Amino acid sequence: MIKALINDLSVEVPEGTTILEAARQVQVRIPTLCKHRDLLPTAACGICIVRNKGGDKMIRACCTPLETGMEITTHDRDIVDVRRSTLELILSNHPNGCLTCGRNGECELQTLAADFNINQESIKRYVRDTPPDLSTNAIVIDFAKCIKCGRCIQVCQEMQNVWALSFLERGINTRMAPAGDITLAESPCVKCGQCSAHCPTGAIVEKDETAAVWEALHNPEKICVVQIAPSVRVTVGEAFGLPPGTNLTRKLYHALRRLGFSAVFDTNFSADVTIVEEASEFIERFAHKRGPLPLITSCCPSWTDHMEKRHWDFIDNFSTAKSPQQILGVLAKTYYAQKLGHDPAKIFMVSIMPCTAKKYELSRTEEMYASGFKDVDVALTTRELARMLKQSGIDFLALPDA
Numbered sequence: 001m002i003k004a005l006i007n008d009l010s011v012e013v014p015e016g017t018t019i020l021e022a023a024r025q026v027q028v029r030i031p032t033l034c035k036h037r038d039l040l041p042t043a044a045c046g047i048c049i050v051r052n053k054g055g056d057k058m059i060r061a062c063c064t065p066l067e068t069g070m071e072i073t074t075h076d077r078d079i080v081d082v083r084r085s086t087l088e089l090i091l092s093n094h095p096n097g098c099l100t101c102g103r104n105g106e107c108e109l110q111t112l113a114a115d116f117n118i119n120q121e122s123i124k125r126y127v128r129d130t131p132p133d134l135s136t137n138a139i140v141i142d143f144a145k146c147i148k149c150g151r152c153i154q155v156c157q158e159m160q161n162v163w164a165l166s167f168l169e170r171g172i173n174t175r176m177a178p179a180g181d182i183t184l185a186e187s188p189c190v191k192c193g194q195c196s197a198h199c200p201t202g203a204i205v206e207k208d209e210t211a212a213v214w215e216a217l218h219n220p221e222k223i224c225v226v227q228i229a230p231s232v233r234v235t236v237g238e239a240f241g242l243p244p245g246t247n248l249t250r251k252l253y254h255a256l257r258r259l260g261f262s263a264v265f266d267t268n269f270s271a272d273v274t275i276v277e278e279a280s281e282f283i284e285r286f287a288h289k290r291g292p293l294p295l296i297t298s299c300c301p302s303w304t305d306h307m308e309k310r311h312w313d314f315i316d317n318f319s320t321a322k323s324p325q326q327i328l329g330v331l332a333k334t335y336y337a338q339k340l341g342h343d344p345a346k347i348f349m350v351s352i353m354p355c356t357a358k359k360y361e362l363s364r365t366e367e368m369y370a371s372g373f374k375d376v377d378v379a380l381t382t383r384e385l386a387r388m389l390k391q392s393g394i395d396f397l398a399l400p401d402a
């Protein structure tokens with residue numbers, strides 16, 4: 001075990017524990033920006049600097065293991081001044097557009113600037129004039145907001161094994177972009193959204209489509225219906241300060257009806273339909289030798305896209321069953337429309353999904369128009385739903401569980 005002092009507090013941690021992790025054990029919070037709990041440190045930002053007694057330079061707490069005998073100071077006047085200067089330098093390359101940013105209120109850079117009371121420009125601003133990447137219908141990259149932390153690159157390369165993103169050029173010109181300096185749509189990107197989920201700023205965000213849903217909800221000619229994916233009910237609470245995993249199914253049904261949806265469908269139902277379809281297909285292939293085995297699921301559009309791009313020799317092994325999202329879209333615009341005597345052209349189907357790839361799926365092939373219309377009109381992420389609930393004035397957490 002390693003024994004050391006952090007701000008004069010004794011700490012004992014296993015070998016290899018970083019100063020950042022050790023500090024948390026004695027309730028000391030060192031500010032960070034590039035470090036994410038899911039990822040290895042990239043040590044790119046310098047916000048987490050601390051001082052070891054007797055050392056002649058400041059060290060980065062996120063990537064430096066604590067050593068026996070260290071006497072670490074995490075906060076003194078010099079350290080805080082250096083952190084503030086570092087932040088000011090980062091902000092001098094960042095556009096001043098918080099009010100119109102998709103991450104406004106959830107941006108780690110914005111939060112740090114507020115914590116350090118940075119409320120004026122002390123360094124002349126220079127922002128690289130690079131147009132955003134709007135090439136996909138799922139992810140938007142605003143290069144000007146990138147702080148070069150490297151999180152998105154690590155998650156895309158190491159966790160997703162897609163390698164769509166990379167750092168290009170060197171030195172002061174270093175920038176994050178799709179590898180090969182092509183558009184995201186041309187890259188191997190599978191639209192999984194993990195880069196946007198890990199980006200600390202508004203540089204990578206899901207394509208926001210809440211305006212289209214509001215417009216449909218306010219249009220008396222439209223019959224708006226919605227489906228919610230299984231995970232949404234246990235993740236939406238995080239946007240309202242609840243712990244991950246809090247089950248809000250009933251509040252969610254209630255809130256969606258209040259937003260103006262005339263029917264709330266549960267994607268759990270169409271997931272069962274997909275399973276029945278896949279089971280029938282498996283029996284056909286296994287018992288009657290009609291098709292190759294193994295049978296591989298095709299429910300996830302990211303997975304399907306990845307297989308089509310990298311392992312096309314397995315395409316015949318894919319199940320031909322639609323995903324739960326698309327099955328519910330078709331059912332809403334055929335069976336449900338007939339049962340209730342609705343004109344399917346007037347039905348506006350919204351899906352609330354955990355992943356940006358579901359946006360991409362909506363117009364992936366002509367099979368996504370099996371009802372004769374676009375089967376699902378808009379897919380929103382859980383984040384977008386939370387945004388709509390906050391805009392609506394509904395006191396979500398106070399809604400009855402009925």
Ligand code: SF4
Pocket residue numbers: 139155156160162163164165188189190191192193194195196
């Ligand atoms: S959406 Fe997924 S695959 Fe595409 S760039 Fe982001 S992390 Fe990589």
Ligand code: SF4
Pocket residue numbers: 145146147148149150151152153176195198199200201203204
């Ligand atoms: S796009 Fe976001 S996650 Fe990627 S390097 Fe830039 S700031 Fe970091």
Ligand code: FES
Pocket residue numbers: 031032033034035041042043044045046047048049060061062063
């Ligand atoms: S958080 Fe340690 S260098 Fe960025």
